[in-house]
Amino acid sequence: MSSQIVDNRGNGEAGWSWPAIHPEGRKYGLAVFGLSLVFAFLAWETLAWPLAFLSLGVLAFFRDPVRVTPQGEDNIVAPADGLVTLIEQVPPPAELVSDDGQGGEGLGEEPVTRVSIFMSVFDVHINRSPMAGTIKRVIYVPGKFLNADLDKASEENERQHILVERADGRRVGFTQIAGLVARRIVPFVKPGDTVAAGQRVGLIRFGSRVDVYLPRDTQPRVVLGQKMVAGETVIAEMSQQPLIEGVSQ
Structure with a gap:
């Protein structure tokens, strides 16, 4: 199609x-x-x-x-298929925090909301851009292959950080994390590329996780245990902070 x-x-x-x-x-x-x-x-x-x-x-x-991506400049869509396993306030990864040395700003040091999406081997493993903009950073970090569902996987596992910036300067970072079985992260984009919301940006082989770092004034519109569809599920709206509750049944 x-x-x-x-x-x-x-x-x-x-x-x-x-x-x-x-x-x-x-x-x-x-x-x-x-x-x-x-x-x-x-x-x-x-x-x-x-x-x-x-x-x-x-x-x-x-x-x-x-995938059919909902259109709306303030939408932040899920970059990965899978289950929301963590929603917490954390400092952004060091690779996305500071200036890149060429005048490109990072996410800053203050804590932001991180939404972690765990992909089983049965999920689609093509990852997509959470919003439209320009790719500012693609940073690969070698590491371990711990269970991607563990919190410390964000700091210790093999991973790749990607930073996307809108035309108005708003930025969203996300991290592809290898897991127990995943052994390679494959990027489809590089710094300077322009991407649309929901555009394919990479894949991770055989079970893994993707962390999304939302802007400070933005809270997720998803709840723990919710199933995500990459490029389709709206996980947040820029500058919106609603309280969303769900019932497990």
């Missing part, structure tokens, strides 16, 4: 289709399937069939479905 404008008045078209497979995953799926064919040729069916099913799982992991 090509990009199109749809609205809540019924304009536009919608229909189900098989999601595309991102090129990053095709080589892995085909490699596993090729190995299954080798074992099938050798009559080792006890290995051939599991590998054939595994190749389908690998392709499913790298699926890249079309």
Whole structure:
């Protein structure tokens, strides 16, 4: 489905289709399937069939479905599919705090609200920009591979920080964090790129987490345990601080 404008008045078209497979995953799926064919040729069916099913799982992991991003300059949308596991006030990461040395401002040192989205291996792992703007920083930090659901994963795991700035200077930072199984963070953007809200900016292989750092005058519109859809779920509105409550049922 090509990009199109749809609205809540019924304009536009919608229909189900098989999601595309991102090129990053095709080589892995085909490699596993090729190995299954080798074992099938050798009559080792006890290995051939599991590998054939595994190749389908690998392709499913790298699926890249079309998303419809709500339009609105103050919307901050979820950068990742998954479950909201943490919402807390924390200082921004050191890599996003200060001036970049070339006149580019960071998020500052005062605590901000961090929303952590945990992605299981069953979630789509394509990450998207939380808002429209210019990519100001893409900073990769090597580290450990702890369980991404742990709070300390934000400081100790392999991660990549991205800072997006709107035309009016408002900034949102987010961090892609590798987990127990995730072993590579793949960026699609670089500093200076202009992105739209919901645009694909990278992926993390095999289970991980994304932290979003909201502006100081902004509170999330999501609650713990809520399921996020990357590029579609509005997690906050710039300069809005509503109290949102949810019922687990």
